[in-house]
Amino acid sequence: MTLNNTTSLEPAIRFIDVCKSFGEKISQNIVLDRVSFSVPKGQTTVIAGGSGQGKSVILKLILGLLRPDSGQVLVGEKNIASMGYKALQEVRLLFGVLFQGSALFDSLTVFENIALPLRERTKFSAKEIQVRVAATLEQLDLTGHETKFPAQLSGGMKKRVGLARALQLEPEIVLFDEPTTGLDPVMSKEIYELFVTTQQRIGYTAVIVSHDIPDIFTLADQIILLNKGELDVFTDTAQIPHSSKPSIREFARMVMGQQAA
Amino acid sequence: MNQSEKNTSSFLRIIGGLGEQTLYVLTDLGRMGFFLFFAFMGLLKSPFRFREVIRQVCFIGAGSLTVIFFTALSSGMVLGLQGYYSLHKFGAEGMLGSAVSLTLIMELGPVLTALMVSGRAGSAMCAEIGIMRISEQIDALECMAIDPFRYLISPKFLAVLISVPLLTAIFDVVGIMGGYLAGVKLMGVNGGAFFAGMQQSVTNHDIILGVVKSYVFALLIVWICTGRGYFVQKIRGTGFGAESVSKVTTQAVVMSSISVLIFDYLLTAVLL
Numbered sequence: 001m002t003l004n005n006t007t008s009l010e011p012a013i014r015f016i017d018v019c020k021s022f023g024e025k026i027s028q029n030i031v032l033d034r035v036s037f038s039v040p041k042g043q044t045t046v047i048a049g050g051s052g053q054g055k056s057v058i059l060k061l062i063l064g065l066l067r068p069d070s071g072q073v074l075v076g077e078k079n080i081a082s083m084g085y086k087a088l089q090e091v092r093l094l095f096g097v098l099f100q101g102s103a104l105f106d107s108l109t110v111f112e113n114i115a116l117p118l119r120e121r122t123k124f125s126a127k128e129i130q131v132r133v134a135a136t137l138e139q140l141d142l143t144g145h146e147t148k149f150p151a152q153l154s155g156g157m158k159k160r161v162g163l164a165r166a167l168q169l170e171p172e173i174v175l176f177d178e179p180t181t182g183l184d185p186v187m188s189k190e191i192y193e194l195f196v197t198t199q200q201r202i203g204y205t206a207v208i209v210s211h212d213i214p215d216i217f218t219l220a221d222q223i224i225l226l227n228k229g230e231l232d233v234f235t236d237t238a239q240i241p242h243s244s245k246p247s248i249r250e251f252a253r254m255v256m257g258q259q260a261a
Numbered sequence: 262m263n264q265s266e267k268n269t270s271s272f273l274r275i276i277g278g279l280g281e282q283t284l285y286v287l288t289d290l291g292r293m294g295f296f297l298f299f300a301f302m303g304l305l306k307s308p309f310r311f312r313e314v315i316r317q318v319c320f321i322g323a324g325s326l327t328v329i330f331f332t333a334l335s336s337g338m339v340l341g342l343q344g345y346y347s348l349h350k351f352g353a354e355g356m357l358g359s360a361v362s363l364t365l366i367m368e369l370g371p372v373l374t375a376l377m378v379s380g381r382a383g384s385a386m387c388a389e390i391g392i393m394r395i396s397e398q399i400d401a402l403e404c405m406a407i408d409p410f411r412y413l414i415s416p417k418f419l420a421v422l423i424s425v426p427l428l429t430a431i432f433d434v435v436g437i438m439g440g441y442l443a444g445v446k447l448m449g450v451n452g453g454a455f456f457a458g459m460q461q462s463v464t465n466h467d468i469i470l471g472v473v474k475s476y477v478f479a480l481l482i483v484w485i486c487t488g489r490g491y492f493v494q495k496i497r498g499t500g501f502g503a504e505s506v507s508k509v510t511t512q513a514v515v516m517s518s519i520s521v522l523i524f525d526y527l528l529t530a531v532l533l
Contacts, residue, residue: 063404092406103401106392117405120308120412169405 009040011074012173012205013062018071018081020057031057033229034071039173039222044199044206046216049226050251055209056100058226059175062207063095064088075173093121096166096204100178102158104150110161111137111146117168136164140194156187160194167198174199176208180216188212192219213255227251285497292495296414296488303415306408313416314423321382321417322424326431328377333432336369337361337439344440345448354444358455359462361440362433366463366471367533370433372525375478378425379517383486386417387513390490391506399491414491418483425479426472433471470532477528481520489513 020032031054039045049055060066061073064080073081075091083091104113111133118129137143140160150158159179166174179195180188196219199206210216214237217223223234228247234240240252344360390413393399402409437459444450489496489509499508 063400065400065403089406089408092404095404097401097404099397099401101396103397105398105401106396117407120407121405165405 009043011038012041012076013039013207014072014074015058015061016072016074018061018068018073020054020061020066020068030229032061032068032231035229035231036071037224037231037233039205039207041205042203043221044208044219045222045224046220047207047209047224047226048211048213048216048255050211050255053226053228055211055226056177059097059177059207059209062175063092063097093169094172096169096171096174098159098162098166098174098176098179100181102150102162104158104161104165106150109147109149110142110153113150113161114164114168117165121169132168136168140164155182156190159183159187159191163191163194163198167202170202171204173205173207176206176210178210179208180210180212188215195219225251289492289496292492293484293488296491297484299410300414300418300484300487303408303410303412304419306411306415310412310416314419317416317420318424320385321378321420322427325378325381325424325428328381329374329428329432330435332373332377333365333370333435334439336373337365337436337441338443339439340364340369340436341440341443342448345444345450354448354450355454356458357440357444357450358458361444362437362459362463363467365433365436365440367467367474368525368529370429370436371471371474371478372521374425374429374432374475375482375521376518378421378428378479379482379486379514379521382421383482383517384510384514386483387486387490387510388506390414390487391493391509394491394493395502395506409491414487417487418480421479421483422476425482426475429471429475470528473532474525474528477524478521481524482517485517485520486513489516 015035015037017034017036018032019030019034021030023029031052047055047058057066061068061081062075064073064083068081071081072079075094078087078091080088080091105116108116114133114136115129118124118132124132133146134143137146140163142157142160142164145153145157145161150161153161176195179191183191192215195206195208198204206219208216208219217237221235223237223240225232225234225240225243225248227245227250230245230247232243232245232248234243241249243249243252340361341357344357345354348354348356348360390399393413399409399413402412441452441455445452445455489512490506493499493505493509496505496509496512499505499512
């Protein structure tokens, strides 16, 4: 499958020689070893890899929730790896995030969860917030569930509320951490459709971390595969089995089987 | 490897382990120090979460009234009975009001209130924040560029600093009433002598000591309980997920209670 050509597009995010390891000693668990890649503006980049290969670490590095041991993480032209707290807060306003477990606030209702970024980060009046949230609820087919708490929602509904919250500030970049984990195939399809609709409407740059291979590739303009600290970037799924990196070829053989061969 | 090399190797392992543990403790202390700083800075940032502070005062303060009332009444009555028993031996029953009120105002009021609040509200705060941390709710706040200290931690700090001194004052009053019930109404001590003794012996200095203690204890409780919950994933040996929250909550209550007792002695020694 040939994906859109992304090489000529302006990058929204760039990783330059990023290293990240965990553990007491620096050499113990190297998750990312001098990785470099770009996420093109307005496009969808899918990051796939096995468990514990550093997919979520990449998202946390993009958000500044983790700092790299070395290298640069550029959002636009700003290196968030060396940024102070205040500057980081400003950059984070560019992002919307759909967390793996949705990360909805248990003590807030669906309405309050979706309204939270508007209440905290904008000067909209209560009435304006009411109108905006009601519109979002309608778009995401959540009308009638405003007063429910997260514990009263199904997995798919939680994801939709999480997406609604992530999109409230109309972010330039939306990060999806395993958006279909724990959902049945019908729900997963619904989330993918919702993703396509919202991206067409808002035009955000999307970074999707997923292990839903190969289904997730249908959404991608660019695919980043991660295995054993190595990373390779593809714009065509047919290139994957011919990666120059042995660990990526091995990963492709494992997860794509006959398709890759 | 000969015996001498084996001995050197075990010695180096022990020294290495000690060094690692020391670094961990210092890192943890530094982390908690920054946490305290950011919690107070969060109070200065706008928008100020007034309604959340009120909600927390209701939970921590008003919600603790029952347990404080019964603890105070029971302690005051026991003090009344014990005091009467001891003072009666010297024919000094008239000093009962003085003994009960001084013990409650300077010592038992602040300490028992702090221990009750730590057990009831401190554990709840630690578990709430710990669960928010492991379920990525705190990460979600940061990703929305909402300062988790201003939004979550600072209102709890302010609410505990408002509630604990007020609860201590209520404890003192109820405790003195308990002492009065036991000493005057049950044991027959003269009521006038009870209150006169109290009025003569309790000075402003004694009340200030009690108030200072209650503020320090309040700070210790909210700092340790919210801080442990906030750093639940960084604390060694507590496991993962729900298990880590439960262990850290227990640890927070134990740590805050022990800190209260240690600081009680230190403050008494310095301020008395």
